[in-house]
Amino acid sequence: MRIGHVIVPAxxxxxxxxxxxxxxxxxxxxxxxxxxxxxxxxVTVGLADATQQPVAGRTVLSVQVDDLDACVARxxxxxxxxxDPVTGPHERRALVTDPAGNPxxxxxxxx
Numbered sequence: 001m002r003i004g005h006v007i008v009p010a011x012x013x014x015x016x017x018x019x020x021x022x023x024x025x026x027x028x029x030x031x032x033x034x035x036x037x038x039x040x041x042x043v044t045v046g047l048a049d050a051t052q053q054p055v056a057g058r059t060v061l062s063v064q065v066d067d068l069d070a071c072v073a074r075x076x077x078x079x080x081x082x083x084d085p086v087t088g089p090h091e092r093r094a095l096v097t098d099p100a101g102n103p104x105x106x107x108x109x110x111x
Contacts, residue, residue: 001063001064001065001066001071002063002064003043003061003062003063003064004044004062004063004064004107005037005043005044005045005046005062006043006044006045006046006059006060006061006062007045007046007048007052007053007054007059007060007061007062007105008045008046008047008048008059009048009050009053009056009057009058009059010036010047010048010049011049011050013030013033013034013035013036013047013049014033016036016047017030017036017038017047020038020045020047021038024040025038025039025040025045026038026039026040026041028044033049034048034049034051034052035047035048035049035052046062054095054103054105055095055103058103060103060104060105061104061105062104062105062106062107063104063105063106063107064107064108064109065106065107065108066108067108068085068092068093068094068106068107068108069085071106072085072094072096072106075096075098075106078099079098079099080096080097080098080099081096081097082094082095082096082097083095083096090109090110091107091108091109091110092107092108092110093105093106093107093108094106094107
């Protein structure tokens with residue numbers, strides 16, 4: 001398990017990029033006006049428009065896991081709720097809500 005990135009809402013990607021680069025982060029990549037990744041060299045912050053936000057308007061922690069199904073099962077047993085996993089072009093992922101109501105995305109990259 002490792003923290004993949006933190007997803008921050010960015011309805012105006014140019015404004016968010018200007019802010020986070022002024023903070024001192026470096027742009028890793030940009031995907032049009034929908035998503036950009038900035039980093040301090042260790043942690044990545046994903047700046048996402050509404051189409052790329054797992055929970056609209058909320059900052060969401062994204063965690064990479066080795067076995068998505070097993071991790072979701074452990075977290076549900078520990079009091080979380082979870083969506084059924086979905087398969088995207090790069091990974092399988094599920095949205096999990098912790099017992100306090102905070103959302104996070106778990107993902108397992110495709111081999």
